[in-house]
Structure formats: C-alpha cells, structure tokens
Amino acid sequence: MPAALEAERVTVTFGGLTAVNGVSLRVPEGGIVGLIGPNGAGKTTLFNALTGHVRARGEVRLFGRRVTRLPAYARTRLGMGRTFQVERPFHDLTVLENVLVGAFLRTADRHEAERRALAALERVGLADRALQPAGDLNLARRRRLELARALATEPKVLFLDELMAGLNPPALRDMIAFVRELAGSGMAIVMVEHIMQAVTELCDEVVVLAFGELIAAGSPQQVVTDPRVVEAYLGADDDD
Amino acid sequence: MTWLRLAGVAVLGLAWFLLLPDYRTLGITLMLLAGWATAWDLLGGWSGQTSLGHAAFVGLGAYTIGITADRWDLAPWWGALLAMALAAVLALLWGKLTFRLRAAYFVLSTIAVAEILRLVAINQRGLTGGAIGLFIFDLERPFGLDLFSRTVEFWFALGYLVLVLAVAALLTRGRLGYQMRAVREDEPSAQAAGINPEAVKLWAFAISAALTALGGCLYGIVLSALQPQPLFELHLSVRIALVAIIGGRGTLFGPLVGATLLTVAAELFRNVFAEANLLIYGALIVVVVLFAPHGLVGELDRRLVRRRYARSARG
Numbered sequence: 355m356p357a358a359l360e361a362e363r364v365t366v367t368f369g370g371l372t373a374v375n376g377v378s379l380r381v382p383e384g385g386i387v388g389l390i391g392p393n394g395a396g397k398t399t400l401f402n403a404l405t406g407h408v409r410a411r412g413e414v415r416l417f418g419r420r421v422t423r424l425p426a427y428a429r430t431r432l433g434m435g436r437t438f439q440v441e442r443p444f445h446d447l448t449v450l451e452n453v454l455v456g457a458f459l460r461t462a463d464r465h466e467a468e469r470r471a472l473a474a475l476e477r478v479g480l481a482d483r484a485l486q487p488a489g490d491l492n493l494a495r496r497r498r499l500e501l502a503r504a505l506a507t508e509p510k511v512l513f514l515d516e517l518m519a520g521l522n523p524p525a526l527r528d529m530i531a532f533v534r535e536l537a538g539s540g541m542a543i544v545m546v547e548h549i550m551q552a553v554t555e556l557c558d559e560v561v562v563l564a565f566g567e568l569i570a571a572g573s574p575q576q577v578v579t580d581p582r583v584v585e586a587y588l589g590a591d592d593d594d
Numbered sequence: 595m596t597w598l599r600l601a602g603v604a605v606l607g608l609a610w611f612l613l614l615p616d617y618r619t620l621g622i623t624l625m626l627l628a629g630w631a632t633a634w635d636l637l638g639g640w641s642g643q644t645s646l647g648h649a650a651f652v653g654l655g656a657y658t659i660g661i662t663a664d665r666w667d668l669a670p671w672w673g674a675l676l677a678m679a680l681a682a683v684l685a686l687l688w689g690k691l692t693f694r695l696r697a698a699y700f701v702l703s704t705i706a707v708a709e710i711l712r713l714v715a716i717n718q719r720g721l722t723g724g725a726i727g728l729f730i731f732d733l734e735r736p737f738g739l740d741l742f743s744r745t746v747e748f749w750f751a752l753g754y755l756v757l758v759l760a761v762a763a764l765l766t767r768g769r770l771g772y773q774m775r776a777v778r779e780d781e782p783s784a785q786a787a788g789i790n791p792e793a794v795k796l797w798a799f800a801i802s803a804a805l806t807a808l809g810g811c812l813y814g815i816v817l818s819a820l821q822p823q824p825l826f827e828l829h830l831s832v833r834i835a836l837v838a839i840i841g842g843r844g845t846l847f848g849p850l851v852g853a854t855l856l857t858v859a860a861e862l863f864r865n866v867f868a869e870a871n872l873l874i875y876g877a878l879i880v881v882v883v884l885f886a887p888h889g890l891v892g893e894l895d896r897r898l899v900r901r902r903y904a905r906s907a908r909g
Contacts (some may be wrong), residue, residue, distance in 0.1 A: 407782060430788035438786070444779035446844075447772075448899060454777045458769045459788035465768070485903040487896075507788055 356418030358383045358542035359404070359511045366396070366403050366566075374401040375566045376412070381511065382544045386533070388557035388574070389546045391589055393585035396566040397546045398439055404544070405429055405436050414527045415503040416511065431459065435509025437500040437544070439516045445489035448479055452488050452499055456506030478532070493520055508509055512536065514545040530555055550578070562586065596763050599847065600756060607752040611745075612717035618744050618859075619707060622816055624860040625751040626809050629758040631838040631849030633805035640766055640780030641798040644697070648834045650711045651681045651803045653825035655810020660728040660820045661721060669734040670741065676810045682800040690798045693792055705828060706885030712826035727821035729804030730814065741815050750812055755850070756803050763846055765801070774798050775844070806834075840882045842889025851891050 359381040370507040374396040381387045389397050403410035406426035413424045421429050430436075444452050453471035461467050475481045478498040483491065488499060497517055504512060518529055530552050537543050537556075547553050553560060554574040562570040562577055564586035570577050577583055606667045610621050630648060638644050658677035668676075684707075692703040693823035715722045722728055739874055765771050776784040777791045784791055824830065833856075841852025856875070863874045886893045 405786070407785070425790075426782070426785035426846070427788050427790045430786060436786050442780045442783040444776055444783065446779060447775060448903070451772065451775075454782070455772045456787045456790070458772055462769050464768060482907070483903075485899070485906045487899055487903070503783075503787060507786075 356415065357381060358385070358417060359521075359544065360415040360418075362413045362414075362415075364403050364410050364414065365402065366408055366410045372508065373566050374403060374410070374563075377561075377566075377568045379509060379544075379561050379568075379571070380411075381544055383542055384537050384540050386537050386543045386545065386557050388553045388560040389544060389563065390560060390577075391563035392567075394565075395563040395586075396513060397563055399566075400563065401436070401515055401544075401546060404493065405439070405513055406435055409543075428508075429508055433508070433510035434506060434513065435504035435507050435511070436513035437497065437504055437515055437517055440495040441490070441493070441500050443488040443496055443503075444498055445487070446486055448473065448484065449486050449488050449491065449499055450484040453502045453506045456503040459507045463482070471502075471506055475504040478502045481525075481579065494525060497521075511542045511544070514543065514547075515545055516548060518547055518549040521549075522525050526552065596756035596767075596846065600759055600763065603847075603850065604752065604756055610735070611748055611752075618748050620857065620861060622747055622751045624743070624853055625755040626813055626816075627837060627857060628832065628850040628853035629751075629755045629809045630761050630806050631841070632758045632803045632846075633809070633855050634834050634851050635838045635843055636762060636774070636805075637795075637798045637802040639838060639845070639848070640778065641774040641795055642844075643693070643795055643799070644701050644801075645704040645833055646701055646828065646831045647706075647708035648802075648806050649826050649830035650684070650704075650708035652810035652813060652830060652834075653708075653711055653715065654681050654684065654811075655807035656814025656817065656820050656825055657715060657722060657728065658807070659811045659814040660730050663730055663733055665729060668812070668833065669736075670815065671697060671736060674808055677807045677811050678804040681803040682811075685799040685803035686796055687902075689796045693795050705831070708826050708831055709784075712822050713824035715826060717843075718856075722822070724765070725822065727819055730818045730820070731817065731858045742818065747812070747816050751816075752810055754809055757810070759846065759850070761801070761805065766846065770794070770797060778844070782793065785809075816822065819908065823877065831861050837878070838879070838889075839891055840879060842886075842892030844897065845891040845895050848891035852889065855890070 356416060357380045357537045362378045363376045364374060368389060377400055379387060388444055392396055402408040406429045408425055413420060416432055436561055453474050454467055457470040458468040461553060477482055478501050479496050480495060480502060481573060490586055518526055521529060533556055534541060557574055560574050560577045562583050569582045571584060634648050646751045655677040658680060659670055659673045662676060662903060663670060663674035688707055692700050695703060716725050773789045773794045776787060776789055777794050781791045837852035837856050838849040843847025859878055860875055867874060888896060
C-alpha cells in the first residue's frame with residue numbers, strides 16, 4: 355500500500371540558487387512528520403514544491419499517484435490542504451465566506467457549503483466570529499482561519515506551515531491536541547514548526563533541513579541529539 | 595432582500611417612464627450604461643481584472659445587430675444571440691492570451707483589443723460600411739413591437755438592466771461568485787482552496803462580455819446609425835469602468851448607483867453650468883475617490899458588514 359505522501363529527490367532552484375536539494379520523505383496515513391531547520395533552510399520552499407506552488411524537479415506522489423506536474427489547485431482537489439506561514443486570508447471577505455470558498459470545492463450547493471464551513475469554524479473555535487471581516491482578525495485567529503479553510507477542502511494530506519508560532523501556552527496546548535486529533539482520524543500531516551514542544555509531542559518522524567539539504571531524519575529524540583543538527587542550529591565551532 | 599431591491603429597480607424604472615416623459619432617451623442611456631457597468635463589474639470588480647476595453651463588446655453587439663439585420667435579414671433576437679456568442683468567444687481568446695500578464699499589462703491589452711476592433715470596423719468596408727457606417731432601417735418586430743419607438747426601447751433597456759442585475763445576483767451568491775472573489779483577493783490562497791484562477795477569470799470574462807454585447811445590441815438599435823468612432827472608443831470603455839468604480843466595484847448595485855449619479859449629474863451640469871460642466875463632473879469623481887475609496891455602495895456595504903458582526907457579537 356502506497357504512503358499518503360511520498361517525495362523523491364525533490365529539487366528547487368531559483369536562477370543559480372539551489373533552495374532545496376534532492377530531499378526525499380514519506381508520510382503514512384495518520385502519520386505526522388515534522389520539518390525543522392534553521393531560518394533559510396528551505397522548509398517553506400519544500401512545502402511549496404510539495405503542494406505545487408513552485409516548480410520542482412524530482413517526484414511527488416499522493417497515494418501512489420504522481421502529482422509532480424500538477425498545478426497547486428489540482429493537488430488541492432486530489433486532497434492536499436495547506437496553511438501559509440504568512441497567513442493569506444481573503445481580507446475583504448468575512449470569516450465565514452473565507453471558509454465557504456474552501457467548502458465550495460466539494461459541493462456546489464450554497465447551503466451545504468455554508469453548513470460545512472460553519473462546522474469547520476466550529477472545530478477551530480472561530481464560529482462566534484463567522485460574520486467578522488477576515489482582515490480584522492488578529493494573527494492567532496488568522497492562523498486558525500487558514501486551518502479552517504484548509505479543513506473545509508477535506509484534505510487527506512495536510513501541510514501546516516508554522517501553525518503554532520506566536521500562540522500562548524493554553525492556545526498551544528489546544529492546537530497540539532487538535533492536530534493530534536486530526537492525525538487520529540487518518541489524515542497525514544506535514545508540519546514546519548519551530549516550537550519544539552509541538553514537534554516532540556506530535557511528530558512520529560522529524561526531518562531536518564539545512565541549506566536546502568536533508569541532514570538528518572528520525573524520531574524527535576534522535577534528531578535533537580544528532581551532532582549535525584546541533585551544528586546546523588548553533589554553527590560549527592570556528593576553533594577546530 | 596436582493597430580489598426585493600431588484601423589484602425596486604423595476605418600479606423606479608416605471609416611475610421614471612411615467613413621471614419624466616421628456617427624459618426617456620436619457621433613461622435609456624442611463625439603464626444601458628448601468629447594465630454595461632454591472633456586467634463589467636463581474637470581471638473588473640468581483641474578479642479584480644480591470645478592463646478598459648469593454649466598448650469592444652458594446653460595438654461588437656451593435657455591429658452584429660446592424661450587419662445581421664441589414665445584410666442578412668436576420669431577426670434581431672438571432673442577431674443578439676450571435677452577438678453574445680461572438681463576444682464570449684472573443685473574451686475567451688483574449689483572456690487566454692492576456693491573463694498571464696500582470697495587472698497593468700492586462701489593462702493595456704484590453705485597450706488594444708478595443709482599438710483593433712475599431713480599426714476593423716473602419717477598414718472592413720464591405721461588412722461594416724467603414725467610417726461612413728451602417729444604418730439599421732428595418733427590423734423584425736418581436737411580438738409586434740416596433741423596436742424603433744423610444745417607448746419600446748425604454749422597456750427593453752429596463753428589462754436588460756434588470757436581467758443583468760439578476761444574473762449578477764445569482765452568480766455572485768453562488769460558487770463561481772465566491773471563486774471570483776477568492777481569485778481577486780489572493781491567487782495562491784485561491785489555489786490552496788482548489789480554485790483554478792485562470793478558469794475562473796475566463797468564465798467571468800465570457801459572461802461579462804456576453805452581457806455587455808447584449809446591451810450593445812440594444813444600443814445599436816437605439817442609435818440606428820452605427821459608426822466606429824463613438825462605439826469602440828476608449829472614452830466609452832473608461833465611462834463604463836468609471837461608473838462601476840465610483841458606485842463600488844464588487845457590489846451588486848454599485849454600478850447602477852454610479853451610472854445614475856454620473857448620468858444625472860452630467861445632465862444637470864450641462865444645463866445649469868454650461869461652461870463649468872466638465873470641471874464639476876471631474877470634481878465629483880475626485881471627491882468620491884477621496885472620501886469613498888471603495889465606491890459609494892462599497893463603503894456602505896463595509897459599514898453594514900461591520901455592524902452586522904457587532905450585533906452578532908453582542909447578541
């Protein structure tokens with residue numbers, strides 16, 4: 355049985371710069387894979403390559419199906435959902451309408467789409483803000499709005515780009531529990547995350563990127579003690 | 595609520611007809627402009643793709659009616675259907691070529707297409723009568739109605755306006771309407787919601803073009819004498835875009851409000867301040883743009899959305 359998501363030797367170059375170099379990874383159904391690395395390591399670029407927002411070489415498979423040549427919207431239709439690191443809500447639409455856009459992917463009926471959008475807002479705890487213009491939300495709520503919009507597209511593989519950043523401790527606990535629940539329902543999850551608490555509590559496997567290359571992979575405990583990872587984060591000691 | 599307002603528009607049209615018998619021609623001009631601007635807004639407002647070439651579709655509609663009636667003896671309803679189909683096909687080809695371009699270049703390309711059609715109208719003398727133009731003398735009568743009478747034209751213009759508003763209302767509350775708004779707001783986010791931005795823009799463009807051409811057919815009959823100069827001109831394209839922007843792009847009734855304001859204002863100023871007419875017209879535009887950057891109805895809508903949310907938060 356093929357994994358929910360498989361990436362093989364994914365490479366992204368911008369002009370002469372190689373932002374992601376030959377990265378492979380595999381996420382089973384219900385699995386959570388964390389993607390960590392210092393700033394500028396290429397995590398978001400890898401995300402964009404996997405979801406089709408930038409062109410990449412190599413191969414990406416969704417449940418065994420090659421999607422490497424498909425544009426982003428076609429991958430969403432096949433079951434890839436994502437949030438953006440710098441949240442991009444539809445500012446002029448209300449919170450409900452934002453999610454409605456996602457829900458319309460699976461149904462053309464306005465009432466049904468609205469019902470599903472409200473259900474998604476309920477899940478992320480934004481139902482009481484349904485009628486607020488999305489541009490007026492604060493950062494933490496915009497993140498949850500992005501999550502609701504992605505969930506409304508009924509993804510099988512969900513990409514979360516720094517979803518936990520900037521959350522206060524109780525909100526962080528809630529979000530960790532929520533992501534665990536999503537994986538429990540069979541969704542495969544890939545997350546770029548700097549909050550190590552979330553990574554160690556949630557991820558089955560962690561992939562570490564530095565300068566666009568995969569430098570380590572394994573359980574959270576293995577990875578954080580790996581000398582190459584420590585070096586990537588703290589820099590090599592110049593004295594030796 | 596929307597349908598009630600639409601009925602309100604029909605009643606206002608009726609009132610205009612009864613109370614202002616001397617201004618029926620002005621009423622026709624107003625309703626055609628409002629219909630075109632509402633159609634323009636499907637692409638320019640709801641989908642965020644500014645066109646300064648919609649006169650191309652007005653001219654295409656007028657000339658199609660003229661040519662089919664005068665040269666081929668076709669009934670005007672067949673001419674209208676043909677005009678709408680031609681406009682939609684032109685929009686699809688044009689969009690396919692130009693939606694790749696960034697915003698400013700798309701605007702420039704729309705000007706170019708209208709200009710190309712104008713040159714075709716001038717130079718294809720056999721078909722269009724060239725610079726001298728084309729005259730519509732005789733039209734088949736739908737239900738025995740004389741299409742050259744101002745009264746009949748008034749009712750057709752009102753019917754056209756209500757039809758365009760109804761199509762826009764239906765469209766913008768459904769799936770395509772939300773996809774259009776998503777594409778306008780943020781294309782990567784729209785893609786992440788499974789939307790193909792190019793397909794959505796093409797749909798919006800084709801529908802907008804076909805509706806504009808339908809109004810162009812009626813305009814051709816109203817004019818009866820078709821010439822390339824006023825029909826395909828940039829001036830007309832700008833006026834269509836301008837009334838939609840002033841009234842509020844991306845709102846159902848904004849283009850109608852903008853068209854009413856500018857048409858009535860122009861008429862008043864022309865009589866009252868004959869000399870300063872254009873100056874005041876220009877000043878009015880500047881005032882609206884400065885104090886209501888989202889257009890008149892656009893600002894109202896925003897306030898309404900915020901108030902509705904505040905009420906829901908309190909209750």
